Amino acid sequence: MIKFSEGSVVVPGEAVAEGKEYRIGQGFYRVGEKVFASRLGILRIKEEDNFIYLVPLTGVYNPREGDTVIGKIEDFHSLGWRIDLFCPYSAMLMVREVPGYVPAGELDKVFDIGDLVCVKITKVTNNKMIDVSMNGPGLFKLNEGRIIKISSQKIPRVIGKQGSMVNMLKDKTGCKVIVGKNGLIWTKGEPKTEIIVNEAIKMIEDLSHTSGLTDRVAEMLDKKMEEYNKNKG
Amino acid sequence: MVYKKRLDGRKFDELRDIEAKVGVIKNADGSAFFKIGNTHAYASVYGPKKLYTRSMQDPKSGIITCKYNMMPFSGAGGRVRPGGNRRSKEISMVTENVFKDLIDLSEYPNAVVEVYIELPQTDAGSRCCGICAASLALADAGIPMKSLVGAIAVGLVDEKVVVDLTYEEEHYPEFAKDKITSEHVADIPLAFIPGSDKIFLLQMDGVISKKSLIEALEVGKKAADKIFDIQVKALKEKYNVEE
Known part of the structure; x- marks a missing residue:
């Protein structure tokens, strides 16, 4: 028996379900018959296979293989750069993972400390050593534009189902947008449209636990863009 | 004369007024405010x-550090000297021990979770108030933990078991209005996981009989459950969930 409905907020130590027929996923633990939540999040139920799991509402970024992230160059090593991923662990970018020629001993000519780069995580070990790569489409150094940081747990809402939300942001404002899974979002376009995108992202972050968000954001974007076009012309 | 009516008119098992709020400090990853009577605590x-501090790193699991601080103007008496003292060191340690077994940081090797508890105003039961605030703040920060924890002081005042003592009750012989039968006052800070018998904090000041202690623990458990309900409400309020 599940005591809460799908989509309700549960807090640590709350008895969520009773009975052994449920399989439990991330965010729950079992004591005897009872199932308790172990972190603050939203309850999700898969009725067909008696499976319950929890989508966290807060928390730091947990690096995973295959994620595209935005990082900051932190330090030089003999064979690469150390990159701050804005989570408890930093990543290593080897010289061979960077396209193009890198002169030996002159790594700072390519990326200097404080530069922002868009990279892909290729490997995460059990003791949280992270390797990243820049070989691949859409991975490059971020030279211009605007960066904004939000909670990494809200990133799935910014992306939306099959990228619906981020594509809408791009289409309606004409900005380039890159969403890093670690909570950093880069935008580039007309300065004023960049601000509109950032406002929309802030709105998504504040209202991320509500439903029907895409429509509300679309409405807000239409209004702002209309104003922008009027002032421009 | 046995203690018949409490100095502030509460029932013997009645708590002081409680208020809890989550997400009060913007720059922190998680924060909470907890108030019980005249004791206020902010945790971040x-x-x-x-x-x-690389020598403190643990490659198997993350660690937690707690810092308890009473602000200089917080006491009922004179100014508290700023900075640490032996009392704040002890309370920081017991708070750390409460959460050490409660949170699970095996996912975060070599990392640290820092908890800061600040008390702008204190009456009595400040360590319990601090623990309640810290457990809310940890949940708000998204740290995996077994449960929220409810902490409360119980005690014996003039041969009567009471819950949530005030400063006047802790020093009952000074403030008593009637003639007293027993000089002894016991003050027992407790921390419970709701709905279980697991104790995470148990300290004591004073003298108490075995019978009274068992009675006091039972009363404390019920009080901790009440605090848990308030904490749950506060956390859900942040996300505008009505129940």
Whole structure:
């Protein structure tokens, strides 16, 4: 028996379900018959296979293989750069993972400390050593534009189902947008449209636990863009 | 004369007024405000983040550090000297021990979670208030933990078991209005996981009989459950969920 409905907020130590027929996923633990939540999040139920799991509402970024992230160059090593991923662990970018020629001993000519780069995580070990790569489409150094940081747990809402939300942001404002899974979002376009995108992202972050968000954001974007076009012309 | 009516007119098992709020400090990863009577506590949580005292790093699991601080103007008497003292060191340690077994940082090797508890105003039961605030702040920061924890002081005042003592009750012989039968006052801070018998904090000041202690623990457990309900409400309020 599940005591809460799908989509309700549960807090640590709350008895969520009773009975052994449920399989439990991330965010729950079992004591005897009872199932308790172990972190603050939203309850999700898969009725067909008696499976319950929890989508966290807060928390730091947990690096995973295959994620595209935005990082900051932190330090030089003999064979690469150390990159701050804005989570408890930093990543290593080897010289061979960077396209193009890198002169030996002159790594700072390519990326200097404080530069922002868009990279892909290729490997995460059990003791949280992270390797990243820049070989691949859409991975490059971020030279211009605007960066904004939000909670990494809200990133799935910014992306939306099959990228619906981020594509809408791009289409309606004409900005380039890159969403890093670690909570950093880069935008580039007309300065004023960049601000509109950032406002929309802030709105998504504040209202991320509500439903029907895409429509509300679309409405807000239409209004702002209309104003922008009027002032421009 | 046995203690018949409490100095502030409460029932013997009645708590002081409680208020809890989550997300009060913007720059922290998790934060909470907890108030019980005239004792106010702010807790903020930072992390998990890199631990730069490398000798303290644990490659198997993350660690937690707590800092309890009474602000200089917080006491009922004179100014408290700022900075640490032996009392704040002890309370920081017991708070750390409460959460050490409660939170699970095996996912975050070599990392640290920092908890800061600040008390702008204190009456009595400040360590319990601090623990309640810290557990809310840890949940708000998204740290995996077994449960929220409810902490409360119980005690014996003039041969009567009471819950949530005030400063006047802790020093009952000074403030008593009637003639007293017993000089002894016991003050027992407790921390419970709701709905279980697991004790995470048990300290004592004073003298108490075995029978009274068992009675006091039972009363404390019920009080901790009440606090848990208030904490749950406060956390859900942040996300505008009505129940």
